[in-house]
Amino acid sequence: MASTNQSPQYQKAESMFLNAQTSEERLKWLEEMIRECPKHKSSEKMLANLKTRYIKLKEKIESQKKTSRSSGKKGIKKEEMQAVIVGLTNSGKSSLLSILTNAKPQVGENPFITKQPEVGMMNYNNELQIQLIEIPAMDSEHYDKGLVNTAEVIIILVTELKQIEETQKEINKSAGKQIIVFNKIDLIGESEKRKIFSTLQSRKYDFVMISAKENLGIEELKDKIFKSFDKIRVYSKEPGKPKSNNPIILELRSTVEDAAKKLFKKKDIIKEASVTGPSSKFPNQKVSLKHQLKDRDIVEFKIK
Ligand SMILES: Nc1nc2c(ncn2[C@@H]2O[C@H](COP(=O)(O)OP(=O)(O)O)[C@@H](O)[C@H]2O)c(=O)[nH]1
Ligand SMILES: [Mg+2]
Numbered sequence: 001m002a003s004t005n006q007s008p009q010y011q012k013a014e015s016m017f018l019n020a021q022t023s024e025e026r027l028k029w030l031e032e033m034i035r036e037c038p039k040h041k042s043s044e045k046m047l048a049n050l051k052t053r054y055i056k057l058k059e060k061i062e063s064q065k066k067t068s069r070s071s072g073k074k075g076i077k078k079e080e081m082q083a084v085i086v087g088l089t090n091s092g093k094s095s096l097l098s099i100l101t102n103a104k105p106q107v108g109e110n111p112f113i114t115k116q117p118e119v120g121m122m123n124y125n126n127e128l129q130i131q132l133i134e135i136p137a138m139d140s141e142h143y144d145k146g147l148v149n150t151a152e153v154i155i156i157l158v159t160e161l162k163q164i165e166e167t168q169k170e171i172n173k174s175a176g177k178q179i180i181v182f183n184k185i186d187l188i189g190e191s192e193k194r195k196i197f198s199t200l201q202s203r204k205y206d207f208v209m210i211s212a213k214e215n216l217g218i219e220e221l222k223d224k225i226f227k228s229f230d231k232i233r234v235y236s237k238e239p240g241k242p243k244s245n246n247p248i249i250l251e252l253r254s255t256v257e258d259a260a261k262k263l264f265k266k267k268d269i270i271k272e273a274s275v276t277g278p279s280s281k282f283p284n285q286k287v288s289l290k291h292q293l294k295d296r297d298i299v300e301f302k303i304k
Helices: 009-021 023-036 041-072 094-101 145-150 160-171 191-202 218-228 256-264
Strands: 083-084 120-125 128-134 153-158 175-184 208-209 231-237 246-249 270-277 286-287 297-303
Touching: 009 023, 023 041, 023 286, 083 145, 094 120, 094 153, 094 218, 120 218, 145 153, 153 218, 153 231, 153 270, 175 191, 175 218, 191 208, 208 218, 231 256, 246 256, 256 270, 256 297
Parallel strands: 083 128, 083 153, 153 175, 175 208, 231 297
Antiparallel strands: 120 128, 231 246, 270 286, 270 297
């Protein structure tokens, strides 16, 4: 493709095309070249050429997409608590997944590195595990809506305020709870940070500002992720013994009866229950089976 006598816009698109790292990027710049190519007689042949290349590349991408879709979904078993990370390419999704979980996805400046959902387990307080999934960038061909629609919690990762609404538009079919996570705060000054903070606050988002690189705000984010599931941790205890370290995970507003069901999987074996913790008026308060529990309660069961 000779680029002599072409407009600067065309030349720029051509150089981006030649340096592009992925097929998607190449396609985008090819489209731009077609737009910028003069539409007069002398460049007819060149335009036809460009269009042929465009169609071929698009076909290639489509067929790759099909294979990666069918293989990509395999093996993601939905755990009890599942959150997805969505955002534009380069927002830091892979970086975040790798500091929150055991997963080691590839991180990098080149766009669209992540081509299929990456899964990791986040350990929370050494008590429970939350499944986190990085969804390939929304602005890529590999974006997967299915997983976003079924997750209970959606982490919207952005590096600019305007990306929030762009992202929300894409996920409007999902009922998952949204957490706005503003990343890369290590790159902005204090006054800019304050401005962003107050904007996020005035829009009443559930949000946290972080740096995946410098490990800022990560503990706060973990707490927010757990809270977004609307679950509570309840520790069972046998009389005369210390409380269990493995909490039972229950829905918000669960009762002592719900806890007993999950713990014993049998009915009518509870003789007496007492609670110590946020839902009790005093330690070891005797309660009925209908008593509503709160996060971090300890329940002692006496068995018939
Ligand atoms: N300065 C800075 N760079 C970051 C931060 N998080 C990620 N990055 C960089 O941003 C680029 C894209 O990160 P990546 O996790 O691959 O983003 P993804 O495309 O959303 O998965 C990489 O070069 C990361 O090193 C951060 O908090 N601060
Ligand atoms: Mg990634």
